[in-house]
Amino acid sequence: MLASTTFTVDGHQIVEYRGVVRGIVVRMPTISQGIVGGLKSIVGGHIEAYAQMCEQARGQAYDRMIEHAQQMGANAIVGMRYDASEVAEGATEVLCYGTAVVIEPGV
Template sequence: MNLSSIQGVVLTNVEQVPGKTIVEHYGLVTGNTVRAKHVGRDIAASFKNLVGGELKGYTELLGDAREQATTRMVEQAQALGANAVVNVRFSTSAVAQGAAELYVYGTAVRAE
């Protein structure tokens, strides 16, 4: 189980908020961002591919994308009156050459 909180909204990847009862169900909430690769990161990644190792530029890019998409989902949940999002899942997909979408979704609820 993974349990965290952003802007006072509890996020979890399970169906319940541990120790709480879900008293209101608001439905699906989502957040996404589309990011393009950076030329400088591509050059660095090309060199790293020769010797192996972590592509730190891309790791940072995806981390930033996850944070932005999650923040957008949380803001949508708050607008509905939720204080938690359960069943949080992430997905990625290519939308164009050199660009990818990071999508996060879950179920907004009020837990007490």
């Protein structure tokens, strides 16, 4: 499945729009990530434990978006974006979304 942040795919034409697709994940740091992150926040700098958690959440949200597009019969996603927001204290929602389309080689 091709996923692009652009609204066109070079060498292809969009022949059908299937609709908005999304993948949503809500994550909280594990106990160990929270402890390491809390200690690191005192000292400052890059917090690898949180970075790993965020990367995992983005990957899961992306995978769920791809599954949603496949269920809709799409073979590509255009206009893909990520968004994140805090939904509760310590819990972050990661949303990956775009427009599911059917593309064919062409113009």
